[in-house]
Amino acid sequence: xxxxxxxxxxxxxxxxxxxxxxxxxxxxxxxxxxxxxxxxxxxxxxxxxxxxxxxxxxxxxxxxxxxxxxxxxxxxxxxxxxxxxxxxxxxxxxxxxxxxxxxxxxxxxxxxxxxxxxxxxxxxxxxxxxxxxxxxxxxxxxxxxxxxxxxxxxxxxxxxxxxxxxxxxxxxxxxxxxxxxxxxxxxxxxxxxxxxxxxxxxxxxxxxxxxxxxxxxxxxxxxxxxxxxxxxxxxxxxxxxxxxxxxxxxxxxxxxxxxxxxxxxxxxxxxxxxxxxxxxxxxxxxxxxxxxxxxxxxxxxxxxxxxxxxxxxxxxxxxxxxxxxxxxxxxxxxxxxx
Numbered sequence: 001x002x003x004x005x006x007x008x009x010x011x012x013x014x015x016x017x018x019x020x021x022x023x024x025x026x027x028x029x030x031x032x033x034x035x036x037x038x039x040x041x042x043x044x045x046x047x048x049x050x051x052x053x054x055x056x057x058x059x060x061x062x063x064x065x066x067x068x069x070x071x072x073x074x075x076x077x078x079x080x081x082x083x084x085x086x087x088x089x090x091x092x093x094x095x096x097x098x099x100x101x102x103x104x105x106x107x108x109x110x111x112x113x114x115x116x117x118x119x120x121x122x123x124x125x126x127x128x129x130x131x132x133x134x135x136x137x138x139x140x141x142x143x144x145x146x147x148x149x150x151x152x153x154x155x156x157x158x159x160x161x162x163x164x165x166x167x168x169x170x171x172x173x174x175x176x177x178x179x180x181x182x183x184x185x186x187x188x189x190x191x192x193x194x195x196x197x198x199x200x201x202x203x204x205x206x207x208x209x210x211x212x213x214x215x216x217x218x219x220x221x222x223x224x225x226x227x228x229x230x231x232x233x234x235x236x237x238x239x240x241x242x243x244x245x246x247x248x249x250x251x252x253x254x255x256x257x258x259x260x261x262x263x264x265x266x267x268x269x270x271x272x273x274x275x276x277x278x279x280x281x282x283x284x285x286x287x288x289x290x291x292x293x294x295x296x297x298x299x300x301x302x303x304x305x306x307x308x309x310x311x312x313x314x315x316x317x318x319x320x321x322x323x324x325x326x327x328x329x330x331x332x333x334x335x336x337x338x
Contacts, residue, residue, distance in 0.1 A: 026183030042175020066211025067110025
């Protein structure tokens with residue numbers, strides 16, 4: 001019975017993925033990673049240039065998931081209290097306090113979208129950390145629980161003025177950090193320019209079946225899927241070597257041009273980060289109709305789950321955009337798969 005249910009859920013997950021790909025074209029890899037994150041119950045940070053579809057993609061995901069949805073815009077004057085409550089004068093001129101976006105839906109809140117998160121101050125990031133890690137927040141002398149919440153955020157890669165870089169602790173809370181790049185297929189670019197269907201985002205997002213995924217069952221199904229996928233002893237050793245190589249690449253024979261490998265890494269991935277890697281890899285195996293975890297599952301999600309968890313020494317950090325992709329490629333090439 002469990003196998004049949006897992007297969008039924010896989011069909012729904014793949015249908016969900018197909019519908020998003022019809023709405024957000026040319027981003028198949030990003031869409032697959034978000035689907036993995038949804039079933040792995042992890043938070044997602046999107047990064048990309050202006051106008052490449054980050055917000056449209058997240059709106060499409062929220063539409064397909066259904067459940068209660070809230071959104072907030074990151075601004076330089078946003079304060080932590082703005083997520084919890086807001087005050088106003090009613091029609092009688094009396095001051096009133098209403099729940100903010102975090103508290104408005106209570107325990108039914110499922111998708112929380114933080115637009116342009118790097119425009120918000122560190123105080124706001126700090127509050128968000130607790131919500132992401134503990135799925136709860138303290139307010140009005142009590143704790144509010146969000147058992148189903150999944151945070152999706154996006155970050156503008158271009159503008160740096162009046163922005164606040166996310167601290168390492170905040171970035172580590174995200175299961176994945178996904179880059180959204182400009183499509184390079186001329187047919188896709190032509191459609192985005194001239195096909196009127198892609199010019200009305202509201203109508204485009206409405207094409208997705210709302211609540212295709214029974215969202216409030218996802219926590220239960222996350223546990224079942226994780227239990228159903230088994231890693232072999234050899235796969236366990238492979239994942240352990242990938243972890244160690246990320247912290248000490250020189251020890252594993254990994255080298256980068258014009259780089260002293262002994263001075264490159266400040267810190268490797270945390271145990272939490274590695275557990276996230278395996279969670280995501282198991283979901284990928286399930287989507288591929290397997291109950292055994294293979295090296296290609298780990299490799300497929302390694303970059304999006306690990307690149308933001310490997311911290312370069314400050315003297316090398318200015319070359320991060322150049323060095324990190326090369327380092328990830330070097331690790332995957334140097335560590336032999338079983």
